[in-house]
Amino acid sequence: MSFMSSEQSRRDAFKLAGLAGLSLLVASPALATPEEVASAIGKAYGDRKFASGKIKMDVPEIAENGLVVPINVEVESPMTDADYVKAVHVYAEGNPLPNVISYKFTPACGKASASARMRLAQTQDVVCVAEMSDGSLYKAKATIKVTIGGCGG
Amino acid sequence: MSTKPIGKVRLQSQAKAGEIIEVKTLIAHEMESGQRKDASGQVIPRKIINRFTAAFNGKPVFEAEWYPSVSSNPYQSFFFKAVESGEFAFTWKDDDGSEYVTKSKLTVA
Structure with missing residues (x-):
């Protein structure tokens, strides 16, 4: 009898531990x-x-460190006063917040290209949107595998 | 950060007219995302540089809006078509309202 009850309490302890672990998972920040x-x-x-x-x-196809992931975006354009890239937006599909960077270009840039470094919380798709001076829009997407996440973790 | 961050800029000092040059910038800043929690479970408030702008002879050239997903000590590069001599003004705008400005001269031969 005494053996049974101790077994019972051990099971309860495991159950409690399991529940605690579950709530930790739920409490982690919601990702976009x-x-x-x-x-x-x-x-x-x-x-x-x-x-x-x-x-x-x-x-990069694989980012070893999600805290510093290099990203270069280049948009094909003559970059003249009549035809240039107005804006480029970068979004991350698996970060706590969807927005990463928004660029505003002018014809004075000569070339619509910019590099920066971003944080990625997990393996995910990164989306780029480009807005041209004539109002046309373009979209591109790339998947980046992240070995160690870089958002608060 | 106790000391005021200073933006560092690298670009060639001379260019031929019509040449497209690359401008590389870097600033030391923790870019606190507002997503992290401290040891007691309190959310560490967001404090990032939210905007970087580059102007040449007072005319805006390039602008980047940064969100908390931008890495700490943010690096930013872009291109510029050299037409005339003048001075660049680079401005980093902090969440706390402060602005960090760095200036660089460019001579066009």
Whole structure:
């Protein structure tokens, strides 16, 4: 009898530990989803259509350290007063917040290319949107595998 | 950060007219995302540089809006088409309202 009860309490202890572990998981910060990125893009551009092409994203296939992931975005454009890249937005689909960077270019840049370093919480898709001076929009996407996440973890 | 961060800029000092040059910038800043918690479980308040702007002879050239997903000690590079001699003004705008400004001269031959 006494053996049974001690076994019982041990089981309860395990159950409690399991529950505690579960609540820890639930308490970790909510990550953005592809839907949130889509709604962030929708906020900026409504339901306008995006073409593919013109954007070249240079990102690593595998990022060992999610705290510092280099990203270069280059958009094909003559960058003249009549035809230039107005803005480029970078979004991350698996970070706590969807927005990463927004660039504003001018014809004085000569070339629509910029590099920066970003944090990625986990393996995810990074989306780039480019807005041209004539109002046309382009979109590109790249998957980056992250070995160690870089957001608060 | 107790000391005021100083933005560092690297670009060539001379260029030919029409040449496209690369401008590389770096600033020391923790870029606290507002997502992290301290040991007692309190959220560490967000404090990032939220905007970087580059102007040449007072005319805006390039602007970057940064979100908490930008790494600490943020690096930013972009390109510039040299047309005339002048001075760049680079401005980093902090969440706390302060602005960090660095200036660089460019001579066009």
